[in-house]
Amino acid sequence: MTDFTKNVIRIIQTIPYGKVMTYGQIARAAGSPRSARQVVRILHSLSEKYGLPWHRVINSKGEISFRDEEMFINQKLLLESEGIEFITERSLSLKNYLCHIDPEF
Numbered sequence: 001m002t003d004f005t006k007n008v009i010r011i012i013q014t015i016p017y018g019k020v021m022t023y024g025q026i027a028r029a030a031g032s033p034r035s036a037r038q039v040v041r042i043l044h045s046l047s048e049k050y051g052l053p054w055h056r057v058i059n060s061k062g063e064i065s066f067r068d069e070e071m072f073i074n075q076k077l078l079l080e081s082e083g084i085e086f087i088t089e090r091s092l093s094l095k096n097y098l099c100h101i102d103p104e105f
Contacts, residue, residue, distance in 0.1 A: 020094075
């Protein structure tokens with residue numbers, strides 16, 4: 001496993017209840033600012049194995065990225081169960097819910 005992958009896993013594990021992070025934000029914090037798509041692949045392949053709170057990761061617009069209706073509804077329900085309110089069907093306020101991590105992570 002690469003250092004980047006280890007960092008991504010560790011960062012996602014630290015996203016607190018009721019907060020979200022973006023794919024790009026995680027990639028930057030993990031040391032590779034242009035690797036947001038890699039974060040997606042890591043989430044897809046390792047969420048179950050590492051018990052990652054995958055539902056707390058959204059896109060840079062503050063939106064759920066899933067196009068699959070079942071996955072979209074599942075993620076939205078999980079976020080709402082943590083007290084996150086949506087401002088549109090797909091989006092939430094990054095100002096209110098974005099998690100900021102220590103730059104020395």
